[in-house]
Amino acid sequence: MRAVVIERFGEPSGMVVVEVPDPAPAADQVVIRSEAVGVGGVDAAIRRGTLGGYDFSEGLIPGSEVAGVVTAVGHDVDRSWLGRRVWAFTGTGGGYAEQAAARIDDVTALPDSLSSADAVTLGSAATVAHFALAHAHFTAGESLLVRGAAGSIGIATVELAARGGAGTVAVTTSSAERGRRLRELGATIVLDRAGHSDQHEPGAFDVIIDIVGGDDVPAFLDRLAPNGRMIAVGAVAGMPPADFGMRLMRSFQQSRSFATFSLNTVPVPTRNAVRSEIFQAAIAGHLHSVTHAALRLDQAAEAHRLMDAGSVFGRIILTP
Structure with a gap:
């Protein structure tokens, strides 16, 4: 699959698109075919090298928030998740890719009437x-x-x-x-x-x-x-x-x-329940998904340039 990796700290040009192996789910994970990927301020901080604890020796796939369709499940995960549209938190990275793995505890089912773009604009924020x-x-x-x-x-x-x-x-x-x-x-x-x-x-x-x-x-x-x-x-x-x-x-x-x-610091069941309520509020028109731009996966560096310039209102999303 195609993924964006950070080859070097600093400017957005340090991110490049490469071919990497498809992810395989661990026992408590699902794999998601991404339809939308959220681009956040923490991604930019990681890319600049201002957050510690990351090993870039072999390249890191940034991104922590995706929405799409579950295509594989680990052996501890109910197979009824297969084929379902979900929002997911992918942890410390892995989101800027055509597919991403996430723990089932960090997955929230999406209502049919909520788009993947709206899900990654609201799900975490x-x-x-x-x-x-x-x-x-x-x-x-x-x-x-x-x-x-x-x-x-x-x-x-x-x-x-x-x-x-x-x-x-x-x-x-x-x-x-x-x-x-x-x-x-x-x-x-x-x-x-x-x-x-x-x-x-x-x-x-x-x-x-x-x-x-x-x-x-x-x-x-x-x-x-x-x-x-x-x-x-x-x-x-x-x-x-x-x-x-x-x-x-x-x-x-x-x-x-x-x-x-x-x-x-919020218990997983509590935050997942609130996230589901937020998605319903968006469907009802009580919360609004504000998207600054939807860019292709290979435009991730441009997304970060916009963030660095301070010109973003709302959320940038990437579409693999």
Whole structure:
């Protein structure tokens, strides 16, 4: 089969399409003929070499999210999965390929009326958004800021918070056009990347969901209201300064807090059940799949160039 491998760290040109053996399922796995592959910020971080723990000596197939049809099952997997359309998390890689293997625990059946493209746009991102809001103990009437709202996690967070009765849904983004589109999805206040507005200062926030990270984390901690909670679900701009926690200590009497969130900490049955609910919400029109572009598998490097340029609104998908 054809697959994209990372031959060297750094620029998108380090990814090339090669022929590799078809995957064979382990005992608890299925093999999926991919119809859509999600391209995410973590893929770009791995490609740049900014995430440790990966061995590139023989090339790594990036990508962790696919949707398609089950073509083979391991001996511990019910054979009724054969021929079914599914969404799957493939682990630390393996997604940028015509076929991918995934543990059956990381597979969710797809409704007939949901496309594979919509599944990979929402399957991981909206599930992360749901549990990040829960991790923040977000409740109706509270004010929320989504930092880095133009990506798939940010868009899902905006929609879920608006549906959940947020008093204010503020977003940071890089252009007026992106702000307009985010307002259509439920945002009520649009700020620049630094968290400011030419029209008015929105004040403090009860909850901040941060997908960006980087050097500006301390400044956003200062935007928390008393008892405010900031949840980091990504770090596309890199790690915050080593002493960023001092901002919390200096505002001790405000009882502010900072936490990280990873979907890995949610029990598998719980996150799979929520993902199924998200797919049904999309079918009902309560959540929207926002796809920036659908590119061919051999255009993976172009997909990463678009991400590096910061020009993506929503999700890029690859079609093997």
